[in-house]
Amino acid sequence: QSVLTQPPSVSGAPGQRVTISCTGSSSNIGAGYDVHWYQQLPGTAPKLLIYGNSNRPSGVPDRFSGSKSGTSASLAITGLQAEDEADYYCQSYDSSLSGPGVVFGGGTKLTVL
Amino acid sequence: QVTLRESGPALVKPTQTLTLTCTFSGFSLSTSGMCVSWIRQPPGKALEWLALIDWDDDKYYSTSLKTRLTISKDTSKNQVVLTMTNMDPVDTATYYCALYSSSSGNAFDIWGQGTMVTVSS
Numbered sequence: 001q002s003v004l005t006q007p008p009s010v011s012g013a014p015g016q017r018v019t020i021s022c023t024g025s026s027s028n029i030g031a032g033y034d035v036h037w038y039q040q041l042p043g044t045a046p047k048l049l050i051y052g053n054s055n056r057p058s059g060v061p062d063r064f065s066g067s068k069s070g071t072s073a074s075l076a077i078t079g080l081q082a083e084d085e086a087d088y089y090c091q092s093y094d095s096s097l098s099g100p101g102v103v104f105g106g107g108t109k110l111t112v113l
Numbered sequence: 114q115v116t117l118r119e120s121g122p123a124l125v126k127p128t129q130t131l132t133l134t135c136t137f138s139g140f141s142l143s144t145s146g147m148c149v150s151w152i153r154q155p156p157g158k159a160l161e162w163l164a165l166i167d168w169d170d171d172k173y174y175s176t177s178l179k180t181r182l183t184i185s186k187d188t189s190k191n192q193v194v195l196t197m198t199n200m201d202p203v204d205t206a207t208y209y210c211a212l213y214s215s216s217s218g219n220a221f222d223i224w225g226q227g228t229m230v231t232v233s234s
Contacts, residue, residue, distance in 0.1 A: 100176070104161065
C-alpha cells in the first residue's frame with residue numbers, strides 16, 4: 001500500500017483533458033512538501049514531468065500541468081495525444097516518525113482511447 | 114549532459130548479497146545539493162525508494178529496508194554503490210539510480226535506464 005494514493009487508471013479520447021489525483025496526508029503533502037510527477041512510457045525508465053508542484057522541466061510540453069492543495073496534488077493533461085499513454089507517478093517526502101523518507105504513489109495508467 | 118548507468122548481476126540466489134553500481138557523468142557528487150538515489154520497481158508494480166547519498170556523504174534509507182541496505186560513493190570514480198543483503202525472490206525488480214538535486218526542488222531529475230535483477234535459485 002503506497003503512502004500516496006493515485007487512481008489505478010484513467011482514460012480519455014485524443015484531444016480531451018484528463019486529471020490524475022495524488023492524495024496524501026498531514027505528514028507529507030499536507031506538511032508542505034513538494035510534489036513531483038513522473039511519466040513512464042512502456043518499457044522505459046521514469047522521466048521527470050513536473051517538479052515543485054507545478055514546474056515543467058525544459059522540453060516538457062505545456063499540455064502538462066501540476067497543482068497542489070491541502071493534502072492532495074493533481075496532474076492535468078490537456079489536448080491528449082496517443083503518445084501520452086503511459087504510467088504516471090507522483091512523489092513527495094514523508095516526515096512521519098515511523099519512517100521518514102521519499103514516497104511514491106502507486107501509479108496511474110493512462111489509456112488514450 | 115547528465116547520464117547515469119546501472120550495472121550489476123542479472124541473477125542472484127536467495128540469501129546472497131546484491132551489489133549494484135551506478136556510474137554517472139555530467140555532474141559532481143561533491144557539489145552542494147547533489148544527491149544520487151536508488152529506486153526499484155518490481156515487474157508490473159509501483160516505484161519504491163530505497164536509499165540516497167548526498168554530496169556531504171550523508172546517507173538515508175527506506176525504513177522498511179534499512180537493515181539490509183548500504184549506500185556509498187566514490188567521488189573520484191563518479192560511482193555510487195548499493196548493497197542489499199539477504200536477497201529474496203520478492204526483491205526481483207528493475208533497479209534504477211537517479212540524480213536527486215536541489216535545483217529541481219529535490220526531485221529525481223535524471224534516471225538511469227535501470228538494471229533488471231532476478232532472485233531465484
